Amino acid sequence: MAEQEAGHSRDLLSQAWDYPLGQAIAGRRSRRFGLGMELPGGPMAFKSRHDPFPLSEAEQTLLICAATGVTGWNFGIPYTTGTPDTHASYAMRFTGRASPTGAAVGTPELFYTDDHGIYMVKTRDLAPEIEQPATETDELQQMMRQVNGATVKLSDTRLQTPRQAPHISEHNLWNANLPGTTLFMPVTDLSEHLFSALTMRLISGYYVYDDIAKCPAGDLEPYVRSGLVSKDKPAALSLMEQNLYVTGIGAIAPMAHNITLTMQSIGLGGWMFTGIGGHSAMGAFDGPGFESLGFRYLRDERWNTPNPVGLDGHYEAVCPPYYPDMRAAAREIARRKFGEGGAYDPDTDGPFADNRRVKSSVAPYSEEFVECLGEIAQYIYDTYGRFPGTVPTMLMAIYVQAQHIDLEFYDAHYKDGAYLDTHRQHMARWHNRA
Secondary structure, three states, X not given: OHHHHHHHHHHHHHHHHOOOHHHHHHOOOOEOOXXXXXXXXXXXXXXXXXXOOOOOHHHHHHHHHHHHOEEEEOOOOOOOOOOOOOOOOOOOOOEEEOOOOHHXXXXXXXXXXXXXXXXXXXXXXXXXXXXOOOOOHHHHHHHHHHHHHOEEEEEOOOOEOOOOOOOEOHHHOXXXXXXXXXXXXXXXXXXXXXXXXXXXXXXXXXXXEEOOOOEEOOXXXXXHHHXXXXXXXXXXXXXXXXHHHHHHHHHHHHHHHHHHHHHHHHOXXXXXXXXXXXXXXXXXXXXXXXXXXXXXEEOOOOOOOOEEEEEOOOEEOOOOOOOOOHHHHHHHHHHHHHOOOOOOOOXXXXXXXXXXXXXXXXXXXXXXXXXXXXXXXXXXXXXXXXXXXXXXXXXOOOEEEEEOEOHHHHHHHOOOOOOOHHHHXXXXXHHOOO
16 A cells, blocks of 8 residues: 555656646646635635645645755856956855756745745755756655755744735735645845845956945945956946846746746646735734744834844844844855855865866955955945845745635636646545545
């Protein structure tokens, strides 16, 4: 019996992982109506006659693997004109995950909530257990074990915000974050990403200028005189931070979309959306009706909204209050890249045929470089009271909800083809239910 169950489990994993990509793309739809739900009004009013039916651990883990599973090594950035004779030093980490990030910075992490609590999956700094992407079911199972081992439980209670606007958008009040659903919440650290963006500019000699305050981003004259930066190559700080926000969204959106594609292959319903207030979910508010992710928030009269800076002990931004000042934070960035166990430590593993040769080609940041980086970062923090100065330090803006769909709703209100064969067969194949 145990062998039969193991074989059945392997067949299901193979079905999900080997499902044709083209069919997943073409068949991707927002299927918002799940078992146990009620659409209270309008021409499609409908009440499910079934109870909510939570996702199994295997279903959740497959979706987590699609978002943030460790798939081997990423390849870094091999070349920049800023350092033409060496491998580029842009990467913060060489861990390869299922979703991309700009310049191999790799800052995002995944949170999720279900009927049993709130969880965080910490994969960004894991070393791969498989060198290349999973092609066999055994490798997929190894990926699943790794993400399960990287998951920590933050609360025994489902995430809750008051079921009213603006905490939840009006059109999501009837179905978002209900019993039986799993809500996935990718978050990215824009402080680490801004540091990476600044290092890229400094490597190429750019002079960072605060175009809002109309002054240099710190005392940069010593670095102009030394030739580290050039006034002939200005970089507007406001444009850098606008691009930073776009890059942050560009890091978490593929995580969400990977989940939605994998939902088609498994036969799960749900959708990708933005209809829950990020501050409400992360922890800006407290009181009855709130069970948040528990992020630390700071407040300042200069800001229109409070600013999330981290989840203490789990996911902390590279800025105060976790560092005494931004110069210390700049030294931490250099350590993460070039210190023992850092991305460019020649003694660490990586994607290259000769890791030692490639990583040894990258010179650590000079003391002057780190001082200049700290000067700019401290200017931003002193001027705007936070880092980055004009966008959130921690960004959560996109969600994916996964659930078992109620086929009867779609049969009643949509034309044939409203769901895939994987949805039609799901309960029988995955749960032995007619």
